[in-house]
Amino acid sequence: LNPAWRAQAQARLDRLTKPQGSLGRLEELAAWYVAVREDLKSSLKKKVVMIFAADHGVVAEGVSAYPQDVTFQMVANFLQGGAGINVLARHVGAEVQVVDIGVKYDFSGFSGLISRKVAFGSRNLAQEAALSRAEAEAAINVGIELAQENIAAGADVLATGEMGIGNTTPAAALAAVFTGEPAATVTGRGTGVDDAGYRRKVEVIERALALHQPDPRDPVEVLAKLGGLEIGGLTGLILGAAAARRPVLLDGFIATAAALVAARLCPAVSDYLKAAHRSAEFGHQVMLASLGLRPLLDLDLRLGEGTGAALGINLLEVGLKIYHEMATFAEAGVSGKDS
Amino acid sequence: LNPAWRAQAQARLDRLTKPQGSLGRLEELAAWYVAVREDLKSSLKKKVVMIFAADHGVVAEGVSAYPQDVTFQMVANFLQGGAGINVLARHVGAEVQVVDIGVKYDFSGFSGLISRKVAFGSRNLAQEAALSRAEAEAAINVGIELAQENIAAGADVLATGEMGIGNTTPAAALAAVFTGEPAATVTGRGTGVDDAGYRRKVEVIERALALHQPDPRDPVEVLAKLGGLEIGGLTGLILGAAAARRPVLLDGFIATAAALVAARLCPAVSDYLKAAHRSAEFGHQVMLASLGLRPLLDLDLRLGEGTGAALGINLLEVGLKIYHEMATFAEAGVSGKDS
Incomplete structure (x- = not known):
């Protein structure tokens, strides 16, 4: 800047x-x-929260406290306005856009959803590459294109949202690669796994890192191996917004993993980011510090969906009114x- | 509760x-x-920010970076809607009430001001009691009565605001008495005194504590000696609201000093308080810890007026919408x- x-x-x-x-x-x-x-x-008029939704093959390892169906069920909840992010977005006057970039569900007949499905979920990163390189690139491109479309339509600020049962596992794996910290330092309990589930989750990430030996100098390859289509979409959103000089409010753990990928691809994107909050998810602070971002809020939130980012929109708006x-x-x- | x-x-x-x-x-x-x-x-419908304004004889000691006239000038600014608190209160849909409880200025001809003047400012606490015991009691009663009036008119939440050039000095003195910490631990730079001004401020408080030997077991007497009519008004506001089961959102350093007085008079009031933010004013955290309050926000604010409390209203409203x-x-x- x-x-x-x-x-x-x-x-x-x-x-x-x-x-x-x-x-x-x-x-x-x-x-x-x-x-x-x-x-x-x-001025700050048009505010958009973009929720990228995708599924994760790694749930087969028992890393989440919720069944995989919750991803599509929550997409339906977003479209009906009943989720936490809907309440917060209404409060701050932001539009919610829900993007199916990789949910393991056929949404034929649903209205209001932005259909940009790259695949029916990622594969199990503990056993194979979660995505092909082409899939990872496609997901990033979806994010870039949707950022551009929103900006062309007058969006003043973009806030990151996501939904994907199991997605704290790929996000923690990405965090380990890009911060250089051991898996245990950047892994939390996500939606709330118990002690055994937590140990399993750390072990799954350690196994994946040993299997893939991801090279942080090739961020797209890291994203492909450890994956997450919604994380790819968010990476693109950040890149597309920064290229067009639009500010991005980062939500929590998942969004910050995407920011790590984006910042490795183009370090200048960090100037266009504010971390809306420090998530209660263990390891988030390590990722924020790696990006040089100081969170605005610290309210013990760990829901995701963009809820913290929506609160950040409110603070940005207050600052501009001042x-x-x-x-x-x-x-x-x-x-x-x-x- | x-x-x-x-x-x-x-x-x-x-x-x-x-x-x-x-x-x-x-x-x-x-x-x-x-x-x-x-x-x-x-539900949370009617939200009121009550700004108590008063002057302080202790400014004669050179403890503030701004001239005393700024108190009445800012009262006029509040009434015209141009101050920080006006912007924030509009943002959160709160009414701003401005109470002259002790400004050294004749507001005849001003409209929109709530005139409950107890005195034309306090006396210099470094040389004599800032207030008589009767004045301190009168200030507390003003706060209680205005809380009752607002609650009778349907107020769902009250937020504390204040204006008074010099008022971080009495607030820090009260903090020293009620937390038992030395003056230097609870004294900050207020509106921004330089190093010499800061040393003078700490010395003034130390001198006042030595002169008055205030007894924390008699909170009204402590308030009288170290004073601040707006601090007395805020003390009453807290007592009146808690008695009627209405929540109070505390602003920063000055409001928390009033909460210390109120909690010494009636420890149960703490249940009805939330600390909206941690002020950047040095010493605030010590006061909050003494009250067992964990601040909601930490945005380096140190303006006062109720600005942090207004942001707290917003979070409370979000919580209720959830x-x-x-x-x-x-x-x-x-x-x-x-x-």
């Missing part, structure tokens, strides 16, 4: 009727948004510091 | 389409609100855990 835009935005923030810097991270968000958009008058709506010292006739 | 209400609320939260507890502190807020209101159907609007597993036809 060009620091001149941030400096000009901060100069206005410093003239508002408050001690300089006293609105902390709300000011940071406003100045960041201006710098991303390169427009001192930039920037645009507060009176300056001159306008309000308030004396300045040490005057 | 009666734990049965919280348990019943949590039972509903556990039936919603998400892993149990995965919405973390949003669930905590919803269950807390239900328990405070003792109503499983309780509680009321999300579909249950049964309603959405989603399979449960380990099914």
Whole structure:
């Protein structure tokens, strides 16, 4: 980002009727948004939460507390407006888009779903490559294209959402590869596996890393081997948004794994990202630190779907309202510091 | 609070389409609100931010970076809608009430202000008691009465706001008395004093504590000696709200000093309080820990006015929307855990 835009935005923030810097991270968000958009008058109107949904062959290893059918059932719940992300998106005035990029279910007859299915789920990463390289590239391209379509339609900010029973396993595996940490350091309990399930999950990731020997210098190959079509879609979303100078609010563990892939492909994307929250999922902080991102919120959330990102939209909007709506010292006739 | 209400609320939260507890502190807020209101159907409609404004004789010691006139100038700014709290209150749909409880200014001719002036500011606590005991009691009573009036008018939640150039000095002095920590541990830079100003501020508080020898077992006397009419008003607001079973969202450093006074007068009030945020003002965390409160947000805010509390209203509202609007597993036809 060009620091001149941030400096000009901060100069206005410093003239508002408050001690300089006293609105902390709300000011940071406003100045960041201006710098991303390169427009001192930039507003935040159209907000989109994009939920990429996919299934995971690795559930055969018993790494999730919920059955695989929950992925498609939750897609139906999103379309009906009954999920957590629907409630939060309504609250913050964001549109929810649900993308089938790889659910193991035939959604013929469902309306409202964006059908960009690359495959009926990934394969079991503990036994074989989760995706072919072509599938991984296709998933990334879906994300790029949908980002471009949304931006062409006027989206001011994109928030990452996802659904996929079992997807904390590939996300933790990606985290291990890109942060260099052992599996146990970046693996959490996901939707809530018990102690035995947790040990199994770590062991599955260790086995997959030993089997595939993924090379972090080839991020697409890492994504293919350890996979997750929704993670590929999110990677593309981040790349497409950053290329078009649109800000992205990252949700939690899964989204941050996608951000690791995207940042390895193009380090400059980090400038266009804010981590909306620190997930309660163990290991998220390690991933955030690796990206140099400081989370805005820390509310013990671990639902995913984009729920934390939606709350981040709210903070971004507050920051911009501060920037645009507060009176300056001159306008309000308030004396300045040490005057 | 009666734990049965919280348990019943949590039972509903556990039936919603998400892993149990995965919405973390949003669930905590919803269950807390239900328990405070003792109503499983309780909604959050009328939200009020009450700003108590007062001046402080201790500014004569050079403890603030801003001139005293800023207090009344900011009151005018609040009434015109140009301050940070106005922007945030509009964002969260809260009414802003501005109470002159002790500003050193004659507001004749101003409309929209709630005039409950106890005195034209406090006296210099470094040299004499800031308030008489009668003044301290009067300030507390103003807060209690205004809480009662708002609740009678249907307020569902009250958020604390304040304005008073110099007021981090009495707040830090109160913190020192009630937490037992030395002045340097609970004193910050307020609106932004330089190093010399900061040393002066700590020294002023140490001098005041040595002069008054305040006894924490007599909280009203401590409030009188170290003073702050807006702190007294906030103390009353907290007491009045808790007595009527209405939740209070605490803003930052000043509000938490008032909560310390209120909790010493009546320890049960803590059940009715949530700390909306951790202020960037040094020492706030010590006060929160003393009250057993864990802040919801940590956004480096140090403006006061109720800005952090307004953001807390938003989170409370989100929690309640989750509680009321999300579909249950049964309603959405989603399979449960380990099914």
